Structure formats: C-alpha cells, structure tokens
Amino acid sequence: MPAPRPGARTGPRGWAEGAARVRAAAPTEPGRLRLVGAALAALVVAFGALTAWQVSERAAAADDVVHRSQRLSNDAADIYRSLADADTTAAAGFLAGPQEPRDVRERFERDIARASELLVRAAAATGGSGPAHRRITELNERLPVYTGLVETARATNRQGLPLGGAYLRHANAQMRSELLPAAAELYEEETARLDADYADARAWPWAALGLGALALAGLAAAQRREFLRTNRVFNQGLVGASAATAVILLWLVAGHAVADGRLADSRDQGAVSLRVLTTARIDALRARGDEALTLVARGAVLNESNEDFYEAGYRSGMARVIGDAPSPTGTEAGTGTGDGANADDGAAEGSLLGRARKLADDAEGREPVREAIEAVRQWQDRHREARAADEAGSYDQALAKVIGGKGTTGESFDRVDAGLDRALAHERREFELAANDGRGALAGLPAGAIALAVLGAAAAVLGIGRRLAEYR
C-alpha cells in the first residue's frame, strides 16, 4: 500500500505525479494532515496484516507439533520399543526350553510385525532422503537378518544343542549393536523435528509486536500534534484507531502468551515426560532381556572386569531406570496408600523413574509411575534371590525365579511395563490436551487482527478527515 494515498494512481506516471503532489502539499497544513492520515492508516493495516501472517505461521507450526512431529516421534519410539521387546521376548522364550510357550512366540511375532508396519509408515512420512530415511533403510535391511538368527537359535535349541544359545546371543549382539542404535537415532531425528516445530510455534512475533508499538506511537504523536495545534484533547477517529490497534496488540500478546504457555505445558508435561517414560520402558525391557540372557549364557561371556557380561548389562540398565541404591528391604506389601506421600523412598533423583515422578504433575500421572517404581524394587529383590540361587549353583531354582508365573522377576517386570504403559497413555492425553489448547489460543486471531486493523485504519482516516474539513 503506497504511502501517498491522495491521488495515488497505478503506473510510474501516477506515482511520479503523486510524489510531486506530496512535495507540493507538504508545506501546507491540509497537505501535512493528508500525509499523516495516510501514514497512520498504512501503519495500522500493515500491523494487522503482519500479525495475521506471523500468527498463522505459528498456528501452522503448532498444528505440526500435534498432528505430525509428535506422532512421528511416538512412532519412532514404538519402533524402538517393539524391537527391544522382541529381543527380550526371544530370550525369555528361549529360557522356557525347547518347547517355546505359544503366547511368547505370538508376542515376538507381534513385535516384529508392529516394527515392520511402523517402519513402512515412517518411511512414507519422512520422504526419500535425509538421515531419518537412512536409519529406516538400515532397519529394514537388518530386521530380517535378526529374525533369521532368532529362528536358527530356536531350531537349534529344539534339537537340544547348546549352539542355540550362541545363536541367540549373536542375534542379541546384532540387536544391541546395530538395530537398537539405528532405532534410537531415528527417534532422535524425529524428536529433533518435534523440537524444531515447537521452536517455530513458540517464537515471539517480534516484528508484529514492534510494528504494533510503532503504530501506537504514531497515533499518539498525531494526537499530541493535534492537541498542540488545536487544544482539542480527543479526536474520536484517532482514539478509535488507537483502541483498535491496542486491542490487536493485546490480543496478540495474550493469545501468544497463552499458546506459548500451553505449548510449553505440552512439551514439559507431555513430550518431555513421554521421552523419559519411553526411555525408562526401553531400558527396563533391555534389563529384562539381559536378565534372561544371563541364564541363557550361563556365565559363558564375561566383560573386561571379569564379570558376567549380561548381569553387568542388567545392573547398568537398572541403574539408569531407578538409580544405584537398591532398597535393602523387600517392598512386597506396598498397597499404595495415597499418592506421592511415600513415593520418595523409591527412585533416585536423577534416574529415569525419579525424573518421571518429578515430571508427573498430578496424582493420576504419579500413580502409575509410583507403581512402576515399586514393581522395579520388587523385581530387584527377586533378581537378587535368583542371582544368589544361580551363583550357588542352583540353576533350576534361579530359572524358576526368573520365568513362569507368580513370584518371578517376569511377573515384576510385567508390572513395571504395565505401569509405564499406563503412565505413557496418561502423558499422551495430557500432551494432546495442552497442545490442542495452545493451538486453539491462536484461533481467530489472524482474521480478527485483519478486521480490527481495517476498522482502525478507517477510524484514523475519518479522524484526520474531520480536521481537514475545517480547512474547507
């Protein structure tokens, strides 16, 4: 919109003519008033348009958070979890003997099918290039190799050969050195995209805010100028324009602040909690896998400090999940009285579950985490018993404490997994609620800003026009 409103025509000639008229008009008061009016109207309209544009951009980014990047990040986490679950299930099924239980076999197949399905979906969503796509390709290549090794392990185990255990360990080595790192990187990629969308949605619209302040300052100056010249305190038109501009500015600031706040909520309470819980769940899965592999390997693999490789893996996994200090007493009878009150004796501050407990902001979110913490403690107690039995040479006793029904570490692990699953579902709901609120806070703002700006500009023109009329 050209500044010299009076007489401005399209085309270079019109422009030159207009410029000449502006120069001609500048020394006279009516001319100056026209210029001021035009400038004010342009400023207000420009402010409205900029606001609408910047807010639309943020709304689109918030939309991406809710509908695209968070979903992709969840899918990537699910791929990771399915792979870890498959590996853990394979190890547990192997321990059950040559006749693998039917439900274990089905769980393994479900995990692999789920991972394959999600990989196809992720591939479609990420396009044909980039690091995420490379990870997906890698996973697609490695997954059949891995399942092949697990099948060989099964077949060999059915023949009663110790070689089956070696195959299973080889499959597990592939999983931990190739597949899981690739899945973790894919999750990283998708999460980085989520963070980028968050940053886009939450960036303050400084340009619009600055232009709004400038428009207000211009209107203020015009009113002061009029007062100094005419002694009139209020010019209705200019006051109306100021009001419209201030409303847009207020709306923008308030709307963005609310959106920013709710998006921050969705990130802190949702996305960050989801990450911590997902990590905890996968680490728990891997600790469970290592626990089972300790019995599959039967002391055949040692690490550099001459400890059992898998038992060390279990311990470091548990240290990540819940921290180093294990509770000395069994927490068998924890029936859960109230929430949060007795939660502090569970997980170490910096551990994943400790962080998850801290991030959970309501009783409904804390409860499943508290249950998971309690179940992990029970798991650790039972694991210690199992290890003691195994180290004393009672392999069968140790085995009975690890797989099977009641009183086993497997039961405890299932409780941990179920608790974390519920906590994840809760956080996912929280996330969606907050993110949708944040998205909603910007609704109507672009259209409203344009409408108000047009009204404001019209008011400014009318206000100035009234003064001009006095010169006729």
Add this chain to the structure above:
Amino acid sequence: MSEEGRETGVANSRGRRLRGWGGVATMAAGVLVATALVPAVRSEAARDPGSVRPWALPEQQVTRTPGQSQAQGQGEGQGQARGTGEGQPSGQGTAQAQQAADDSCGNPEASLRPSTDSGPAVERIRARGHLIAGVDQNSYRWGYRDPATGDLAGFDIDLVRAIARNLLGSPDKVVFRAIPTNQRIPALKAGTVDVVVRTMTINCKRKQDVAFSTAYFQAGQQVLAPRGSTITAFDRTLAGRTVCTAKGSTGEAELARQSHGAKVTTVPNQLDCLVRLQLGTVDAVVTDNALAAGQAAQDPAVRLVGTPFTKEPYGVAMNQADTDLVRRVNHVLEEFRAGGADSPWMRAYRTWLAADLKDISGPPAPVYQD
C-alpha cells in the same frame, strides 16, 4: 477504553499540557498491562524445558559404577567379553608363557600319590552327606545341560559321579554348582565347592592358588574346518583364510605367534566361532580339541583336521589345604583309568567323545611328585 471525546476548549496552561497526553496515557496503560501479562503467563507455564535431556542414547548416559563393563550395551559380538568354557588360562595365555611357568614349578602335571586315607576334607564331605562339585554347563559333551532332560551330562559329570561313589557310596550324592570360568578359583578358595571338574587346564600359575589331581585328559589346540575344506591342519593351508578363536584363549596366543597367513577373528566364547563358521564369516576355528569335539558334535558338516599342536592336560582342581581329598581323587582316577579298553575312562570316552575326537587309545599316564 476512551470516553466520549468531547472537544473542550479549557485553557489552563498546566492542565492543557497534561490533558494533551490523556489519550496517549490510556493507550500506554493498556499496552503496559498487556506486556505485564506475558511474563506471568510464561513463567507459569515454562518450567525449564531445555534442561531436561532425557534422550541421549541409553548407552551414553550410563553413570558407570566402578567395575562395570566398559563397552556395555554395544557390540558384545565385537568381543570385549572374555572367552571361556574351556581350559584356557584366564590370566596368561601363550604357550611360551605356560612353558616359562612350567619351569617355575617343575612338571605342573605332577600330583600327590593316591591314597584312601581319610583326612579332614574327606570327613567334612562325609559328614555333610554330599559332594559339592563346580562344573560347566556350557561345554557340549563335557558338562552341559541336556535340553531334553534338563540334567547335567558329559565326560566331566561322569567323573564327578565316580568321585561321589567312591567317597559316599552313591553317584547321586552330588550337588552340582554351575560356575563360570572366572569363578573356578575363587569358589575353591572360598570353600563353596569341594572340587572343580570343568575342563580346567593344569598349569603352574593356577597351581599357586589351587591343587590339581593328576591329568585325566590330554587336550590340545586343533583346527576345526568344514568337511571338504582345503584347510587340512594348522599349517600353510590356512593362508588367506579367516580363522576364528576365543578372545583371551590359548588359540589366540598361538595364532598371534604363528598365523600361517590367516586372518584372525576373535569372539567372546569358543562356541560363537561355530556360529560364525555356519554363517560363513569365518573359514575355520582354532580351539582346544576337547571343545572342538563338542562343536563338531553339534554340526555334522564340520570336523577336526590335523593333529593337536599344544598340550593341555585337564585336572580336577581342589583347595590346596585338602591334600587328603587330592590323594583320594587321584585314587579315584587310578580306578577310572584301570581296565584297559573297558575302563570307566574308555567307556566315558566312547559315550561322549569318540564320535568326533577319534584315535585316542587311552587316558594320559599319571605323574606323581612324591
């Protein structure tokens, strides 16, 4: 926001100046309120989101306690774990080192003369009513858990039962403890087991910590290759091929000394070599022949080739204080060897080993130091 703007002509000079800013002040107040809202809403919501970085790779965020695996979580297949499951010296390794160690204690195979006299150790076992034996459960045909029955079986297990029968009158009065390689010597020293029968090679270094019986089997490093392979022994036929051996094993030390032009791959456990061989990533395996026999028994497509190129005698290990038990076990071994082709030793050999470890005509002769 602003009242009806009546144009007043009041001309008080002070009031005039103030009033000139009336509309402006109202707007400024509005903007101020708006900006004040922002930090309030933000600080309520923004709870330090950037400081939480939960998603480093799990491996990277481990806070390790001392003595935990260094490369935890990454690539056990790369083999930072130590080989095990057979008579490989866990601290030392090379044949030369063993040779040097041999010099330091004379003939390591020499043990105490057999005797049936009961001493404190034998009395202790009898008072308890059962023998506690540390065994392996990973070595096929030596000490392994038969998946069909879940019971321990193998050459070593037969020997333990023979000791139990001699001491306690029944081959079933035994509690087996499956102990990993690194726990063999600590378990004996702590007294949690009476004997360790676990494909354990007799050498001078170990004799500083534990006592050994006479040798009950003569093993040695040998090459395992697929049937029809051009590899025929530990010689030039290995040139240009890839050979697998357990990390930290005698085989690794021998290959470091003389590889015959072969590329060497190491794995955590000797059995992992058979996995690699079946998957086609290696062409042959170097391990001790007793364990190689266990591998060949699990895969009819591979066989032992050439002859053993080291000597690794297996012995029953006991606490050094239990000299009466050592003599008693040596007595059991004398009985185990006696009887020519029909001796218990030959029967166990035929049951467990003969199919894959051919051409052994009898047990190694005992050597005594006194």
